Amino acid sequence: MRQYHFLDDYSEGAHPEILNALSASNLVQQSAYGADDYSAAASSLIAAQLGPDFVGEIHFVASGTMANIICIASCLRPHEAVIAVESGHIVAREAGAIEATGHKLITVPAVNGKITPAQIEKALQANAHFPHMAKPKLVYLSNATETGTVYTLEELQALSALAKARGLYLFMDGARLGAALASPHNDATLQDIATLVDLFWIGGTKLGALLGEAIVVSNPALAQDFAFHIKQRGGMLAKGRVLGIQFQALFGERQWFTALATHANQMAARLSAGIVAAGGRLASETETNQVFAIVPDAAITALQQSFAFYVWGPAEAGHSVVRLVTSWATDADQVEAFIAQLTGLL
Amino acid sequence: MRQYHFLDDYSEGAHPEILNALSASNLVQQSAYGADDYSAAASSLIAAQLGPDFVGEIHFVASGTMANIICIASCLRPHEAVIAVESGHIVAREAGAIEATGHKLITVPAVNGKITPAQIEKALQANAHFPHMAKPKLVYLSNATETGTVYTLEELQALSALAKARGLYLFMDGARLGAALASPHNDATLQDIATLVDLFWIGGTKLGALLGEAIVVSNPALAQDFAFHIKQRGGMLAKGRVLGIQFQALFGERQWFTALATHANQMAARLSAGIVAAGGRLASETETNQVFAIVPDAAITALQQSFAFYVWGPAEAGHSVVRLVTSWATDADQVEAFIAQLTGLL
């Protein structure tokens, strides 16, 4: 019997409405390389959420690593470095992609998955020996974080103020920005984010698109010549329409961007509540679409007959932490089945 | 009135069968990052065409520039350079993507769009001043070429023999490899190519896929660790299935890969014949899906009311060369309409 996946939020294809949009537009001839009508429309829909003062640019690329490479390498001069938490995706999960563009990563410990002004200040002090140390210039953060936590508006404001005061760029990896914005713990809007960071991207891959991330360059100085970087790094699709059509669907009238993230978060909340009700325990509070739960090892083995998920690490004797990820596609019946089976096991 | 495009072979979305395949598989859960069943099946289908001796690897990436970056940068040590024709895509149309990975391009003039053993020998001689000149190590060629010509088997054998004799890697950019293989001028098979070059890629974007190129690493020494390079350059899609499904369709039972390329070439042949019959002239013989024709400027202006195409350059007084590109999606009625209008104008 095939297991049901709670492994990640990209085990399925696309939301059906996105496939419909691709089909509906399929034979309309369009200009290539991002100059198509759909990409223009998608940009307008996103820009409409960024407020009247937005004077930056919006671009679409195929993958998150690509978005990170382009955003970071386009900003920095050769001697400039990035500050990031040790668990940051660019640090630990992108095969040295940022270093491959020539830039050092300066890492700091995460606090609840997040980077903090205090950690940034420490990194600045520890890397101030001119000219023998690379110059810290850009702060990288993910929202939601790698562990599913969400930055509050106040936290983002503090990071932005520090970045401005110290001449740093602030860059947000938004692979799961939809889940962050749809979280009950969130009080920031897309417009807030565009105002507070220099550039960020909005993940489509983990939110019901076949692929695609929307880069928002809100600092107009960094927007100059941006398309060159996309082309040079191999991130420009001949059929840019494929990305435009999907983001047009996500940010269109039906607001799928919000709806799909909300579904993912609700499924995670339901899983969390069910686990606790069953007598399990959460390793950390569930803020978005990732659940970290502590479960007896015997129960894990039993659950794995029907469900696929990652065993994240050891907990107290005879127990482990498991990670369960929900998505726009998560089947509520499977969530209930998981809870029911766990309840029977505990 | 909207013009009909003969601008390029990526003005539309995907062949309907490809969209169907994406839809049919959409909610099946799969492993991520290229480890899905569809990518495995697509690899097997392609490998079946490469002969029993094929011991390399097949990988899928989103764009042609990405394929070129990965194939070239994964091969070369820092001091090694690429030999390519001046009109090569990596030289003239990829925003310095290869140099951005640290490697010099040594350019030679093209002969009928192609690179020749004689040109390679000249480049080797002109770049032999050790250690003051970068060391030529990889020969880049496109098949079909940028101008639509096709390498014969004999030409490929000669290039391969030279490369082996001189310790060079031979790499083929196959953005339009489908059109090349389907050309009446072609006498090489995929298996021949896999035997003669070290690595190459098969373009999907220009052959009815939404996006996607299949990299074939036939030299097993170069296949080692290949996935790292895909990940590091941002070329690995979380939903690798999107690429696998499309290539499974292209190389499956119905042989869309061949069928779609054949249609494109036939449309170009029909255009060419029609232009000549109308009293026009070809700037060069049409071997694949690109037509270069010499047309009076007044006729160009008139044609542009209904058709979009590039004016490629000046010809004799009052005339210009135009480029017309056909594709899997080209409408035969529009081809006839173009010919009819041109016939009326000349």
Added chain:
Amino acid sequence: MRQYHFLDDYSEGAHPEILNALSASNLVQQSAYGADDYSAAASSLIAAQLGPDFVGEIHFVASGTMANIICIASCLRPHEAVIAVESGHIVAREAGAIEATGHKLITVPAVNGKITPAQIEKALQANAHFPHMAKPKLVYLSNATETGTVYTLEELQALSALAKARGLYLFMDGARLGAALASPHNDATLQDIATLVDLFWIGGTKLGALLGEAIVVSNPALAQDFAFHIKQRGGMLAKGRVLGIQFQALFGERQWFTALATHANQMAARLSAGIVAAGGRLASETETNQVFAIVPDAAITALQQSFAFYVWGPAEAGHSVVRLVTSWATDADQVEAFIAQLTGLL
């Protein structure tokens, strides 16, 4: 018998006054990494020749390739390219050093060894297809050129005006700037150059130093953070004094910089006159310390018993072009001996 070298201008060690300066200061303790008193004094001496408006920075590095790497890579964003003549040192003699920092070189044919505004304009037009072509941003020129010619003030003014008009940086490789300034064909001063180009360097290695080049960053925007680049590329010597002391000697009271270059040029002029008087012919006018002469092959063979020089290429039947390079160290007696022997042979 050992041959006398006319191979290059770096076959000997240093001018004795430079060795004396190194000895005299040897045990004085100094701060490291360029913060020593001698480097400060040398910078002041050079700055004094750059005029009261000079607000840039002066730095010392060990080699010319290093100077080129640092000057170019510190200026450019990743998508920006360099325009240079095909015979440029960075194009043909530095093993791909600039591409190794990520930047494309766009080459144009040299006119009498030089780059011209017309060639730059052509390169701009040929590389304007946004964003598919790397963006030309910096013009590289050598003065004296690879073939020993010198830019006039008017030529430099024209290049500078074009660069400003088109948003390009202008960068001068001054490996043989001393010879250029001391040439009878020259009418530009160091101050002129500092005003007209964004950054340049003054070669010490080919002018009597053991090693060392002085980089002058006259555009203050490019001077920001410059020391980082020197450190990062491995160009910062712990004993920066070694460079400072030598440039202090070259630019001090006795004006060795001018005197040594003048000697080199005079030796080349004497060789040229002697060759012509002997019945030989110059392949091109001798403007600095490089002589290109056309000599019968039999005479070449005979001369090579006593003298080492490069046979540069073929001339008319039975003749070849030879290159003779003179330097600060060239022995006038050997020059006369060469002329005498040639006179006997012709």
Added chain:
Amino acid sequence: MRQYHFLDDYSEGAHPEILNALSASNLVQQSAYGADDYSAAASSLIAAQLGPDFVGEIHFVASGTMANIICIASCLRPHEAVIAVESGHIVAREAGAIEATGHKLITVPAVNGKITPAQIEKALQANAHFPHMAKPKLVYLSNATETGTVYTLEELQALSALAKARGLYLFMDGARLGAALASPHNDATLQDIATLVDLFWIGGTKLGALLGEAIVVSNPALAQDFAFHIKQRGGMLAKGRVLGIQFQALFGERQWFTALATHANQMAARLSAGIVAAGGRLASETETNQVFAIVPDAAITALQQSFAFYVWGPAEAGHSVVRLVTSWATDADQVEAFIAQLTGLL
């Protein structure tokens, strides 16, 4: 009054015998770019110490950062990473030079300044998530370490065995290798090192040369094409003789390499003994030419009237750690003066 420096081991110029050697050879004409007789002789002298089985290559470059850049970047493919201790020179003092060549640094805590097999194993385990993490491929170590400690032969053998077992290159930064070999704590020879590591370099700058480091590539596979890398990174001096002459002096009959290092270590030993005798305390045992001592803050202030040294960090209340570095040039009288003054103060 000028302070006497115990700041570093590069505050003076060169040992007088080295200056003499430069003077004595000054006007002898030589081939350029490392092909001179002196470099050949120096290579032979060094090779003679590497044992009869040495089949690698020896090259000379100007600076330690340059040596590190060339050694590391010449070895690695783009996806490969370096393991180093957090205090490693390439990590903390070279402005991101290694990352600028495209490679990630994976850092581990130092144990007594050193890297250990256990730390390497941990790093391998923590970076094994293929292909999402850069692949560890080279272990970097300094001998003597940044804190002046020395690797024993047994330690080097263990590291070498692990590296071989795990397919890693082992690379030794020998900026202070002379001091390490001359240490009473050392039991390894140059030949041992050449046998145990894949490549290493022998520092001249910190051992009485004006500048210069000798790179020994003992793994012949890594020696292939090595000169290209030196040229491409800007590390090849036109007057390569300047480096050859100095290393010929250091490794010649009079064995200055050993003699100068021994003097430096003896001066450090004398300082250490004197500090302890005066009632001070060492923060760590003195193994080479760096002394880390704990001194009352009031004494530090008083000593700084006559001596320059770094205050390295805080110790117990009212005390700090100071670092005193000795060298080939350290004046024994100044050492005694320092001890005398400290004795008076405590």
